[in-house]
Amino acid sequence: xxxxKITCKEVSDHICxxxxxxxxxxxxxxxxKHLNSCPNCQNYFTSxxxxxxxxxxxxxxxxxxxxxKLINLLNLSCx
Amino acid sequence: xxxxDLVEKAKKGNKQALAELVKSHEMTVxxxxxxxxxxxxxxxxxxxxxxxxxxxxxxxxxxxxxLSTWLYRIVSNHCLMAYRKMxxxxxxxxxxxxxxxxxxxxxxxxxxxxxIENQELKDILDNAIGKLSPDYRIVFILRDVNGFxxxxxxxxxxxxxxxxKSRLYRARTFLRDEINMAFKK
Numbered sequence: 001x002x003x004x005k006i007t008c009k010e011v012s013d014h015i016c017x018x019x020x021x022x023x024x025x026x027x028x029x030x031x032x033k034h035l036n037s038c039p040n041c042q043n044y045f046t047s048x049x050x051x052x053x054x055x056x057x058x059x060x061x062x063x064x065x066x067x068x069k070l071i072n073l074l075n076l077s078c079x
Numbered sequence: 080x081x082x083x084d085l086v087e088k089a090k091k092g093n094k095q096a097l098a099e100l101v102k103s104h105e106m107t108v109x110x111x112x113x114x115x116x117x118x119x120x121x122x123x124x125x126x127x128x129x130x131x132x133x134x135x136x137x138x139x140x141x142x143x144x145x146l147s148t149w150l151y152r153i154v155s156n157h158c159l160m161a162y163r164k165m166x167x168x169x170x171x172x173x174x175x176x177x178x179x180x181x182x183x184x185x186x187x188x189x190x191x192x193x194x195i196e197n198q199e200l201k202d203i204l205d206n207a208i209g210k211l212s213p214d215y216r217i218v219f220i221l222r223d224v225n226g227f228x229x230x231x232x233x234x235x236x237x238x239x240x241x242x243x244k245s246r247l248y249r250a251r252t253f254l255r256d257e258i259n260m261a262f263k264k
Binding site: 043046047051052054058059060063066067069070071073074075076077 | 094101106110119122123126127134185201208220223224251254255258
């Protein structure tokens with residue numbers, strides 16, 4: 001099987017955390033067991049993780065002009 | 080000087096303390112506003128509105144939460160107000176048809192992690208999130224992109240934990256589906 005960026009353990013931990021479940025709860029253990037043998041679920045979480053990652057990386061620098069306008073608007077000085 | 084001291088001084092009218100607070104949070108506020116509205120001019124306006132609100136209401140800030148958490152709440156409210164004024168129609172999730180069948184999504188393990196400098200990818204991301212209602216965008220950005228916990232996201236947005244989880248699931252899946260469709264073209 002091709003190596004994936006995330007592991008099933010990370011996926012299942014994430015699910016359990018999202019559900020508010022303890023990692024060793026019966027429900028969480030059942031989820032981990034299912035994930036280990038379910039390519040659909042693994043693919044679902046790989047796709048969601050990549051989606052989130054795209055948006056995480058998409059940042060802007062605050063333009064100097066926007067900073068100056070803000071400081072002037074608030075009647076502050078920036079020394 | 081720590082933030083609590085700066086806040087106390089700013090409350091008493093110390094402009095240098097206020098300037099320090101603005102400088103330390105302006106980038107966060109600007110980026111959060113941009114991530115919700117996907118427009119640089121609008122993000123700049125919302126940043127200005129947010130800090131004007133902060134100056135006006137700083138005496139009400141009780142210091143029980145971080146200043147940044149309080150600012151996120153103000154930004155969220157300004158973004159929502161701006162969109163209400165625009166009266167733009169967004170995708171509705173009422174019909175529960177949120178996602179394509181996951182079997183049709185294809186294998187994402189082969190999707191490359193593009194460099195974000197790629198303008199085509201930026202356009203795809205802007206277009207996808209632009210279709211999503213701001214109520215859902217805010218939850219997605221706070222929880223997934225900015226890393227707040229479900230509880231913190233609920234506190235900032237005044238939503239219950241089940242409501243945060245529901246919106247997050249729908250937003251994630253919708254964005255994934257939109258990006259998936261764009262990649263197929």
